[in-house]
Amino acid sequence: MAELPSDDDPDPSRPAPAGPLYVPVRPGHRGCVVRLFRTPPGGRTAVGFTTEHRLTAALGPHQPWIRLAAPALRTLTAPLGVTAVTVDPRFTAPAATRVPPGAGTGRPTRPTPALPLRTG
Numbered sequence: 001m002a003e004l005p006s007d008d009d010p011d012p013s014r015p016a017p018a019g020p021l022y023v024p025v026r027p028g029h030r031g032c033v034v035r036l037f038r039t040p041p042g043g044r045t046a047v048g049f050t051t052e053h054r055l056t057a058a059l060g061p062h063q064p065w066i067r068l069a070a071p072a073l074r075t076l077t078a079p080l081g082v083t084a085v086t087v088d089p090r091f092t093a094p095a096a097t098r099v100p101p102g103a104g105t106g107r108p109t110r111p112t113p114a115l116p117l118r119t120g
Contacts, residue, residue, distance in 0.1 A: 020067040021048025021087065022055045032066060034073070036082055037089075045084040046077045054088055 024047060025032035036044050048070060049055040055065055068076070073085055 019050075020069050021050065021073065022052050022065045023048045023068045023073055024055065024059055025064050025066050027064075032064065034066075034068075034076060036077065036080070037086070039084070039086070043084060044080075044082045045086045046073050046082055047086050047089060048073055050088055058089060 024035040026035050027033070034046060037047050039045050048068065049058070049065075052065070055063060070085055070087070074083065077083075077085075
């Protein structure tokens with residue numbers, strides 16, 4: 001008789017990556033902390049990469065990382081309400097740009113003065 005999958009088994013339609021993932025971290029008060037990211041709809045997700053090359057291609061060569069298996073990453077982030085783990089994300093947002101003071105606050109900003117045109 002076939003054994004039914006338990007609640008601990010991964011979803012068969014989403015196979016778990018074999019082996020530990022390269023998980024981006026940041027410095028914390030007592031060591032390193034797993035970095036959390038946002039999905040396009042705005043939900044929070046943990047991220048792991050199957051190779052160091054994929055991590056550095058997405059986040060740059062200076063991004064610190066640790067190795068964690070996907071179940072360990074889920075267990076670590078579950079108390080924070082983060083249940084999603086995104087493996088090898090392909091699309092990243094462009095680097096943030098500096099926003100001019102007052103932009104998006106509803107307060108009017110002073111216009112930039114026009115430079116006089118020189119002819120000749």
